[in-house]
Amino acid sequence: xxxxxxxxxxxxxxxxxxxxxxxxxxxxxxxxxxxxxxxxxxxxxxxxxxxxxxxxxxxxxxxxxxxxxxxxxxxxxxxxxxxxxxxxxxxxxxxxxxxxxxxxxxxxxxxxxxxxxxxxxxxxxxxxxxxxxxxxxxxxxxxxxxxxxxxxxxxxxxxxxxxxxxxxxxxxxxxxxxxxxxxxxx
Numbered sequence: 001x002x003x004x005x006x007x008x009x010x011x012x013x014x015x016x017x018x019x020x021x022x023x024x025x026x027x028x029x030x031x032x033x034x035x036x037x038x039x040x041x042x043x044x045x046x047x048x049x050x051x052x053x054x055x056x057x058x059x060x061x062x063x064x065x066x067x068x069x070x071x072x073x074x075x076x077x078x079x080x081x082x083x084x085x086x087x088x089x090x091x092x093x094x095x096x097x098x099x100x101x102x103x104x105x106x107x108x109x110x111x112x113x114x115x116x117x118x119x120x121x122x123x124x125x126x127x128x129x130x131x132x133x134x135x136x137x138x139x140x141x142x143x144x145x146x147x148x149x150x151x152x153x154x155x156x157x158x159x160x161x162x163x164x165x166x167x168x169x170x171x172x173x174x175x176x177x178x179x180x181x182x183x184x185x186x
Contacts, residue, residue, distance in 0.1 A: 013101070016101055017098070017101045017102060020094070020097055020098040020101050021098060023094050023097075023098075024091070024094045024095055024098050027087065027090050027091045027094045028091060030087050030090075031084070031087045031088060031091050034080070034083050034084045034087045035084060037080050037083065037084075038077075038080040038081060038083075038084050040080075041073070041076045041077040041079075041080040042077055042080075044073050044076065044077075045070070045073040045074055045076070045077045047073075048066070048069045048070045048072075048073040049070055049073075051066050051069065052066035052067055052069070052070050089132075092126045092130065092132040093132060093133075095123065095126060095132075096126060096127075096132045096133045099119070099123065099127075100133075103117070103118075117135070121151045121152060121155060124145075124152060124155055124156075125155075125159075128143055128145070129159060129161075145163075153165065162180045162183040162184045163180075164176075164177065164180055
């Protein structure tokens with residue numbers, strides 16, 4: 001009886017994961033479409049600027065019309081940017097939901113809950129820097145990244161963050177700690 005219940009729970013959990021994966025894929029397609037719209041709006045904006053510049057260069061008296069066209073294209077570009085940002089946030093939320101379902105499934109198979117969150121390098125931006133799901137903000141703990149491969153360190157270095165490598169004696173010297181602390185306060 002317990003085995004049957006476990007099997008049903010496992011199937012239900014897999015169904016939820018499949019639904020989340022489908023949702024993530026749908027949002028990815030939407031994100032791609034919005035990115036294409038942004039690219040198109042950017043090209044249109046550049047065309048309108050070039051047309052306006054050509055009107056000004058020949059000394060036309062109708063530059064106000066081309067300027068209005070530039071302003072309209074600029075407005076469309078800004079709206080496209082906002083739609084891209086919205087869909088990227090939606091994608092981050094859907095990815096985090098999928099990650100949580102997969103984590104729950106791993107915990108159920110392992111049995112005991114291990115502390116921390118295991119994430120791929122691709123997810124570091126959402127989990128660590130953007131704090132999608134507000135896990136860091138709602139916790140009274142600071143994040144600790146343990147990365148044996150060194151990929152997270154490279155990612156953080158290019159994201160202009162302050163990080164300290166405990167294994168590196170140069171990072172643990174007083175001047176280096178002071179500079180990291182001052183950098184974190186800015």
